[in-house]
Amino acid sequence: MTPYGSFTFFFILAILLAPTVILGLLGKKVHSYNMFVTVIALGIIFASSLQQAIALIAFTIWQVVLIKSYIRYRKKSNSDFIFYLTVVLSLVPLILSKLLPYFSTITFIGFLGISYLTFKGTQLVMETRDGLIKQDLPLYRLLYFILFFPTISSGPIDRYRRFAKDLEIEISREEYKLYLYEGINKIFRGFLYKYIIGYSINYYFISKLKFIAHSPFEHHLYYMYAYSLYLFFDFAGYSAFAIGVSYIMGIKSPENFNKPFISRNIKDFWNRWHMSLSFWFRDYVYMRFIFWMTKKKWIKNRNTLSNLGYILLFLLMGFWHGLEAQYIIYGIYHALLMIGYNTFERFNKKHKWWPQNKWTHAISVIITFHFICLGFYIFSGYYFN
Known part of the structure; x- marks a missing residue:
């Protein structure tokens, strides 16, 4: 099931996040339950493709082993060769998933969201090299950061240190009301952008260009501007969904668009x-x-x-x-x-x-x-x- 791709997904999401909202409004911690929600949501997203589910699990194990091994190594030494090797190994699954479809029929390496998950893993290696991450990361927190489901398909790409601060913050009842308000507001903005404005541009203009444009030049010119607007509203809508759900889960995922x-x-x-x-x-x-x-x-x-x-x-x-x-x-x-x-x-x-x-x-x-x-x-x- 594609995240945010159908109203069924939002209905399931509302059921899964109802306890989160209740806990938050009562001033209770929500992150432990949300880790459980992430596992369930990932199961729903990848339920239709066993191949992608296996690829996700294998990828996650690969990244976790690399990250934790490099953190332990970095405490003792700082070889350029080991650093570059670790970065390359972190990028290998993404590179293979991008290249193999052009040269063979092998497709079992890639899965939904592999790019964004790779960027998260690679940045952890780089920040460890820079000395910004010095302590070994708890496994549950590392997995939660990498697999945080609201942003898996469309981003935004979060940074671990920012994400970890959100996990450590004690959110009061009044503060969570603001999180909830902001999250719902962003989700409704996502519906406006993607399912109203973006859909209208695509359905009522782009798909009917052959009846609107009077010459090949006009056709391409109209398409250029219409597609640019459609791309923004569609993508910004997806991002608004992801950020809004993140806020409801107590995580302030970074913004992805600012009136470009x-x-x-x-x-x-x-x-x-x-x-x-x-x-x-x-x-x-x-x-x-x-x-x-x-x-x-x-x-x-x-x-x-x-x-x-x-x-x-x-x-x-x-x-x-x-x-x-x-x-x-x-x-x-x-x-x-x-x-x-x-x-x-x-x-x-x-x-x-x-x-x-x-x-x-x-x-x-x-x-x-x-x-x-x-x-x-x-x-x-x-x-x-």
Whole structure:
């Protein structure tokens, strides 16, 4: 059963979370029961595919063994080779699940949510290396973090230290009322975004473009803008569901979208769109690449180094979506946009060509919106169909 994909899922969810709400309103601890709910919910989600269920269990064992082994190792030593090996081993299931379908009929490695679960596991290894995680993690807490079911299919990608703080906080009756109010509000926003606005755009406009557009150019142009809006409302709706259910369970999962279509430049956009993924790639790919190259002193020019970092980041993001041409071109497109804006920003800082006022801000938002929509048009693969 796909999470948040049917009203049946929400009905089952309401039954499972009813004791959570009662406990919370009575000022009692909810996390122990919610761990039980997570197990039941995962069972329901993967009940239709024994293959995916087995893959999830095998993956979880793999990640837990790697994480706990590396935490114990890190207390005694800090070899670069062991760290890189552990990171690669953590990523192996995800890499195989992405590549194997293109080269063979083997599909038993992948399962719903493997990307988000992998990112959680890999960040634990990296933060252990950085000394941010020093103590061995209790098994139940580690499993709960990795397998936390509300965010398994669509994110957002949480950070362990933030998640662990939520588990340690004693939530009073009055505080839980705010959690519950916020959670329900986000769930209703999810219904508005996904099942009303997103559905309407797709059903009443995108699916009827052949009757609306009068030329191939118009057809593709209308599709570009409609698909961009549909993608936002559909994905933001899923995220709102996940975050809302998390709040009801006493976990403040991070926001994933922050009005991305009012971004004033492409950097601002990536600070607003799918923020948990964007920040994950920024912190664990871009910043580490910059730090590593700076430490090795292989490239001394900061601008060149930054631009290479953008190329690496967005190419990886493109390949993460798939090996199809549109995803790779999408990654290259956004890398070029970031490099272009980087160059413009340096030029403008020196020559003050583009002043900062409400008019230039509005123009910047409009220009950025069109570039974003063109990127989503590429991402959709519509041109290649």
